[in-house]
Amino acid sequence: MKILVPTKRVPDTDQRITIREDTHQIDDAQLPYIVNPFDAIAIEEAIRIREAGPQEVEIVAVGIGVAEYEKELRTALAMGADRALIIRCDAVLDPWNVAGILKRVVERETPDLVLMGKQAVDDDASQVGQFLAALLDWPQATFASNIECTEKGLRLEREIDAGIETVQIPLPAVVTADLRLNEPRYASLPSILKARKKPIEEIAIEELDYSIEPRVELIALAAPNQTRSCQRVDSVDRLVDALQEVLP
Amino acid sequence: MNILLIAELQDGQIRPGSLSALTFARQVALETDGSVRWLLLGENLEAATTEAARYAPVLFCDAAIFAATAADSWAAAIAEVVSTGNFDLVVAASGTFAKDVITRSAGLLGGAMASDVLGHAFVDGRLQLQRGMYAGSILATVTLLGSPQIVTIQPSAYAAAEPGETPATVTNEQIDTSRLPQNIRIEHLESKRGGRPDVTEAAVVVSGGRAIKSSEDFESLVGGLADTLHAAAGSSRVLVDAGIAPNELQVGQTGKIVAPEVYLALGISGAVQHMAGMKNSKVIVAVNNDPDAPIFEVADYGMVGDVYEVVPQLIERLG
Numbered sequence: 227m228k229i230l231v232p233t234k235r236v237p238d239t240d241q242r243i244t245i246r247e248d249t250h251q252i253d254d255a256q257l258p259y260i261v262n263p264f265d266a267i268a269i270e271e272a273i274r275i276r277e278a279g280p281q282e283v284e285i286v287a288v289g290i291g292v293a294e295y296e297k298e299l300r301t302a303l304a305m306g307a308d309r310a311l312i313i314r315c316d317a318v319l320d321p322w323n324v325a326g327i328l329k330r331v332v333e334r335e336t337p338d339l340v341l342m343g344k345q346a347v348d349d350d351a352s353q354v355g356q357f358l359a360a361l362l363d364w365p366q367a368t369f370a371s372n373i374e375c376t377e378k379g380l381r382l383e384r385e386i387d388a389g390i391e392t393v394q395i396p397l398p399a400v401v402t403a404d405l406r407l408n409e410p411r412y413a414s415l416p417s418i419l420k421a422r423k424k425p426i427e428e429i430a431i432e433e434l435d436y437s438i439e440p441r442v443e444l445i446a447l448a449a450p451n452q453t454r455s456c457q458r459v460d461s462v463d464r465l466v467d468a469l470q471e472v473l474p
Numbered sequence: 475m476n477i478l479l480i481a482e483l484q485d486g487q488i489r490p491g492s493l494s495a496l497t498f499a500r501q502v503a504l505e506t507d508g509s510v511r512w513l514l515l516g517e518n519l520e521a522a523t524t525e526a527a528r529y530a531p532v533l534f535c536d537a538a539i540f541a542a543t544a545a546d547s548w549a550a551a552i553a554e555v556v557s558t559g560n561f562d563l564v565v566a567a568s569g570t571f572a573k574d575v576i577t578r579s580a581g582l583l584g585g586a587m588a589s590d591v592l593g594h595a596f597v598d599g600r601l602q603l604q605r606g607m608y609a610g611s612i613l614a615t616v617t618l619l620g621s622p623q624i625v626t627i628q629p630s631a632y633a634a635a636e637p638g639e640t641p642a643t644v645t646n647e648q649i650d651t652s653r654l655p656q657n658i659r660i661e662h663l664e665s666k667r668g669g670r671p672d673v674t675e676a677a678v679v680v681s682g683g684r685a686i687k688s689s690e691d692f693e694s695l696v697g698g699l700a701d702t703l704h705a706a707a708g709s710s711r712v713l714v715d716a717g718i719a720p721n722e723l724q725v726g727q728t729g730k731i732v733a734p735e736v737y738l739a740l741g742i743s744g745a746v747q748h749m750a751g752m753k754n755s756k757v758i759v760a761v762n763n764d765p766d767a768p769i770f771e772v773a774d775y776g777m778v779g780d781v782y783e784v785v786p787q788l789i790e791r792l793g
Contacts (some may be wrong), residue, residue, distance in 0.1 A: 239747070243608045252612065264728075322585030347747075349607050349614075350727065351589050352573050353580070356545070360581025365657035366545055368574045371721070381661075385721045386570040387674070387730070388484070389665030393544075395658050405711070405728060406721065441586040445602055445615040452610075452753050456760075456776045462787045465761070468775045469792065472757045473703065474677050474735045 227281050227397075229272040230337035231307065232288045232328050233265040235298040236348040249446040261298045263410075264343025266305070268403040270410040271373060272341050273306040278375070284308050288331055290315055290324060296426060304413030304421035311335075315431040320442040321349075325357035330434040332362060337398065339380075344369050344402040359400035367395055371406040475508040475601075478533075478561040480552060481526055482571050483516050488525055490675050491567030491629035496529055498594065498627045499565045500635060505596050508563075513555055513647070515548060517541040523644050528637035533559075533647040540651075543571060544658040549578035551649050556583055556622055564624045568731070569674070572626040580624040587624040588616055590731065592631045592754075609727040610750035629674060630733030630754060665722065670697070673706040673723055677735045681708030681725055681752070685741025685763065685781045689718050695785045696740060702793045708732065710748045726751035741781040744769030761785070 237243065237257040244253045261269070269287060276283035287302035287310040289295040299310040313327055332340060345352035359366035371390065372383035379396035385404045413421070431438075459465045477499045482489045499510045512526045514534040526532045533555065539547055552575070556564055564579070566572045568590045580587040592613070593604040600617050603625060607614050618625075673679055680703065682696035692713065700707040709719035711726055725732055727750040737755035742748060744760075744767055752758070753772045760773040763780050770776040777784065 237608075239609070243611050245612065252608070320585075321587070325581065325585065345728065347609065347727065350609070353577050353585075353587060353589060356574065356577035357581035357585055359545075360549060360578045363655065365655075366574075366578065367658070368545070369570060384570075386574075386663075387672075387722060389663055389720070389722050391663045392661040393658055394661060399657075406715065439620075441584070441619050442588065443617045443619055445617060447607075448613045448615070449611065450613050452749075453771050454758070454774055456770045456773045458770075459775055459777045462777075462779075462784055462791070465759075465775070465777050465784070466788065466791045469736075469738075469759065469788070472736050472759070472775075 227275070227339065228284045228286065228335065228337040229275065229339045229341055230286050230288060230332060230335055231265065231268050231272050231302070232340065232342045232354070233269070233298065233302060234262040234346045234348070235259045235289065235291065235295055236262045236346055239263065239347055243449070245447045245449055249448070250444060252447065259294070259298060261301050262343050262346045264345060264347070264403055264405070266410040267405070267407050268341045268343050269302050269305050269307060270408045271403055274408060275373070275375060286311065286335060286337065288313070288328070290319065290327055292316060299426055300421050301413065303424040304418040305411060306417070309424055310426045312426055312428050313431055313434065314428055317438055319438065320440055321351050321353035321357055322441040323438050324354045325361055327431070327434060327436055328354070328358050329361045330436050332358070339397055340400045342402055344404050355400050355402040362400070364399050365395040366400045367393055368402045369404040370401050371404045373401065373407065475502055475506045475563040476561050477503055477508055477510045477563045477565060478556055478559065479510055479512050479530070480564065480566040480576060481512050481514045481522070482567055482569065483514070483522055486518065486521055488522055489567065490634055491569060493529070493634035494629035494632040495565050495567040495627040496635040497632040498591070498625070502563065502594070502601060513552065515540040515551060527641045527644050529635055529642070530638070531642040532644045534644065535647045535649045537649070537651050539654060539656065542660040543575055544656065544660055545574045545578045546658050547654040547656050548575045549582055550654045551651070552576070552579040553582035554649060555647055562621045562623065564622055566626050568626045568628050576624060576626055583622050583624065584620055586618040586620040586622070588618055589626050590628050591625050592628050606750065609746050610753065611746065628731055630731065670700055671706040673708045673725060674730050674732055676706035678703050678705035678738070679708045679725070679732055679734045679755070680705045680738045680740065681710065681742060682713060682719065682740045683710035683742030683748070684712050686713060686718060692718050695781060698789050699738070699740070699785055702789050710742050710745070739769050739773070740785060742769050743767045744772065
């Protein structure tokens with residue numbers, strides 16, 4: 227089985243995000259970047275599928291973006307991905323075009339499973355996996371919190387608004403990972419050193435014969451001030467008074 | 475714009491979030507001299523179509539294949555109705571149904587989509603949409619390019635629509651269901667919410683965080699106060715990760731976004747990803763034993779205290 231894990235590099239989630247004067251970009255000059263946490267969960271799950279055996283599993287991590295992306299892809303390789311691809315593209319891409327590029331990658335790599343995070347924690351769109359499944363006409367299982375390989379494909383648990391839904395899908399398929407799927411491992415020092423020798427193939431966007439057609443135009447970014455003035459109460463009596471005043 | 479509003483049903487009823495999405499759709503229709511129609515997919519839809527027709531004209535397809543919401547068949551059906559009906563805007567309420575099904579249909583319809591929209595405006599005749607990024611710390615204003623456009627609405631951002639004066643028309647939409655993909659088999663659904671209201675729909679939400687040490691304590695403190703106030707129970711991510719609270723109660727960037735009249739945060743420190751899910755609540759009341767907890771920065775009322783001491787007293791005094 228071959229598992230393709232698309233990843234995104236995002237600003238570290240403990241960072242305060244500020245906006246540049248042009249209101250079109252965040253100020254990323256000092257921002258440390260990480261692999262999108264949900265994509266790290268997807269990489270971890272791919273490794274666990276391989277470790278569970280008995281089938282042979284190849285894990286290919288994919289990144290789309292700038293040259294600096296290599297660092298995050300090395301993290302994926304250190305965790306346990308076998309090899310990585312970087313699609314070199316300097317343009318800012320919306321989810322539709324990310325999915326379109328990934329479709330080309332899927333056509334080149336012909337994986338049995340595309341396993342990726344349910345959302346990227348920068349734009350919080352939660353669209354790419356579903357777009358890709360639609361473009362490929364593959365079944366999908368979003369928000370997976372448990373994955374089991376079966377003879378017919380996969381049985382998964384999905385975290386949905388109403389509770390936990392159990393579904394079965396055949397392969398090939400697109401699966402998006404939710405928080406509770408697993409806890410990603412930290413790469414050990416030996417595996418980090420080993421990952422330096424693993425191959426990262428660089429592919430120029432032009433090689434994929436894909437033309438970028440934006441679907442989302444950014445007008446402006448703003449950072450709303452959400453702070454409220456908190457009235458402190460110092461006893462349960464006062465808290466009860468406050469609640470009785472505000473409760474509908 | 476010619477607008478198709480996808481109804482989300484639960485137990486045969488239209489979910490309140492769909493009525494908030496209708497408010498958005500009506501405002502856009504008014505602004506563009508357009509129209510709004512519902513699309514209802516499901517099985518045994520009679521009651522739901524009657525209810526929906528009180529608000530707007532209804533297209534529906536009642537078929538066994540739509541009894542469960544498998545994303546592949548649903549998305550293909552929605553895309554077919556949008557294409558044959560020449561709709562140029564598709565609207566639905568945010569949530570896991572929309573993320574799964576509506577987003578896939580957007581993938582079949584060209585990908586001009588904005589998710590979890592919080593507000594809109596018309597500028598020079600173009601529909602501008604506001605949505606949160608970076609756990610709600612950034613508000614982006616975007617326009618969508620191409621047609622059809624697909625928009626999901628954060629229900630808390632729009633009031634529920636009122637019914638019209640007279641019932642509207644109900645039309646059976648012909649969909650050849652034998653041609654729809656059917657590769658997703660839904661086996662079963664396990665819900666642990668019990669009899670409490672949905673956290674996204676309740677006027678009052680009582681939510682618990684790290685201070686709560688066990689499922690039993692969650693049930694007696696958070697659940698107990700929620701029941702006293704006829705409120706929904708909610709949770710921060712840490713309790714769901716620890717198996718103390720069920721996943722469908724998680725409020726935050728990666729859980730549910732809520733904006734009730736009153737949000738009670740019990741023992742929640744206020745991680746950015748949690749506050750992304752509740753900071754638009756009208757009134758926020760926080761109880762936490764750490765006086766410097768970030769939750770107090772977004773709270774209207776705050777008490778420094780131990781939830782294990784404070785909450786039982788609240789249950790007694792407010793009961």
